Amino acid sequence: MNMDKSSFSASKGWNKRPHININVNDIEASTAFYSNLFGMPPSKRRVDYAKFESSDPPMNVALLEFPSPKKRDGHFGIQVKSSATVEEVGERLKKAGVKIKQKEEEVACCYSVQTKVWTVDPDGYHWEIFVSTGNAPNAACTSDCDCICYDPKTGGCTWS
Known part of the structure; x- marks a missing residue:
């Protein structure tokens, strides 16, 4: 497993961070939304995937395109x-x-x-x-x- 140590390091002042993986219907629309929400582009981008690794707040949010008609709560x-x-x-x-x-x-x-x-x-x-x-x-x-x-x-x- 190849981990990018620069994005998750104790030297940045934290040792833990939440990870959220969200299934989305439209990866393009969601990537644009989350780029604006977090104030940064994704750290990793694929055709059906985007990952945001924010240091402020320290979190890892991954988006995976998985279209579904189900209404989401929470x-x-x-x-x-x-x-x-x-x-x-x-x-x-x-x-x-x-x-x-x-x-x-x-x-x-x-x-x-x-x-x-x-x-x-x-x-x-x-x-x-x-x-x-x-x-x-x-x-x-x-x-x-x-x-x-x-x-x-x-x-x-x-x-x-």
């Missing part, structure tokens, strides 16, 4: 350290033509108070860029939640 997120960074990423995405689904400020979600922007990739995966600004001890995506994904009809996160 979401992904990138936690940042300030509301200003949330704003900067949101502006960068808008300038690149990526639609911001919603901007939320100081909402209760997952036991914390968060400021965030939401976007959706070409396959319907929701992405949040967020900062936690405080604790919300009674908001675990229950009736106390006021974030975009909370659905009082189901009592959980649902996307429309």
Whole structure:
């Protein structure tokens, strides 16, 4: 196995990183979306594959073209350290033509108070860029939640 040690090294300040592999319907559209979301081109590109190896945040996201008519649920997120960074990423995405689904400020979600922007990739995966600004001890995506994904009809996160 040939690993590129330069992309994953303790000298960069981390020893672990999340890996996310996402099946996508259209590799071209998804590669463009994720290039804009991460602010970088893929580190590896093939006809049906793209890999992004970000050092900030440290993560490995791979896209594999695998068309499917199945609706996808859930979401992904990138936690940042300030509301200003949330704003900067949101502006960068808008300038690149990526639609911001919603901007939320100081909402209760997952036991914390968060400021965030939401976007959706070409396959319907929701992405949040967020900062936690405080604790919300009674908001675990229950009736106390006021974030975009909370659905009082189901009592959980649902996307429309």
